[in-house]
Amino acid sequence: MDHIKSNTATKSHTTGGRSTTNNLATLLTAVHKDHPAIELVQGDHFHWSPAKNRIMYTDVSHNDVPEVTLLHELAHALLHHSTFTTDYELLLMEVEAWEKALTLGKKYKVAITDEYVQNCLDTYRDWLYMRSTCPSCGSNSLQESSKTYRCFNCQTTWSVSSSRLCRPYRKSVTRN
Ligand SMILES: [Zn+2]
Ligand SMILES: [Zn+2]
Numbered sequence: 001m002d003h004i005k006s007n008t009a010t011k012s013h014t015t016g017g018r019s020t021t022n023n024l025a026t027l028l029t030a031v032h033k034d035h036p037a038i039e040l041v042q043g044d045h046f047h048w049s050p051a052k053n054r055i056m057y058t059d060v061s062h063n064d065v066p067e068v069t070l071l072h073e074l075a076h077a078l079l080h081h082s083t084f085t086t087d088y089e090l091l092l093m094e095v096e097a098w099e100k101a102l103t104l105g106k107k108y109k110v111a112i113t114d115e116y117v118q119n120c121l122d123t124y125r126d127w128l129y130m131r132s133t134c135p136s137c138g139s140n141s142l143q144e145s146s147k148t149y150r151c152f153n154c155q156t157t158w159s160v161s162s163s164r165l166c167r168p169y170r171k172s173v174t175r176n
Contacts, residue, residue: 024059024066027108031074038077048073050082067110068101072120075100086143087128087160094124131160 028040043056046069055073059066075097084090098117105112134141134151135158141151150157 024057024070027067027070027110028057030108031070035074035077038074046070046073048076048081050077050080053077065116067108068105068112068116071104071108071110071112072097072101075104078104085146087131088143091121091124091128094121134158 031038032040037053039052039054041054041056042058044058045056046058046066047056048054049056055070055077057066057070057073076093079093079096079100081093081097084093098121102112102117104110129140132140132143132149134149134154134156136156137151137154139151139153141149141153144150144157147159147162148157149160
């Protein structure tokens with residue numbers, strides 16, 4: 001991987017007049033020009049919809065680097081990410097999307113720090129860890145289906161919600 005080093009980071013567009021960071025509007029124009037088939041629609045959050053070939057974006061959010069998030073969603077789009085069966089597959093797609101986003105960051109002159117990427121991936125790793133930990137004995141377990149895990153150690157089965165980054169809803173289904 002060819003990561004952009006930290007500290008050249010997300011604040012570059014606020015420091016002085018010499019800016020290499022695009023603002024969101026400029027970036028949207030450039031992305032649309034390069035990828036006219038991908039629909040860019042303003043909404044209330046960032047989202048890539050493979051079925052519609054559409055990226056939803058927002059400029060008003062808690063996200064202080066919308067340009068970075070836009071490139072992340074664009075990466076999913078260009079990698080044709082669509083369905084996944086397991087949480088682990090989703091994590092792999094996230095890793096792949098961030099690698100691609102770093103390349104896109106260079107192309108569109110948007111600084112993306114390694115630290116930022118690792119923080120995002122850590123969120124997914126924590127999420128995966130929580131979902132895969134047996135509620136009965138604490139063993140790390142394998143996913144059985146898109147919404148079910150089963151513990152190899154104590155045979156407990158539990159379901160997980162399909163939503164990606166919401167707090168996982170875990171319910172013990174069977175218990176031995
Ligand atoms: Zn993603
Ligand atoms: Zn267990």
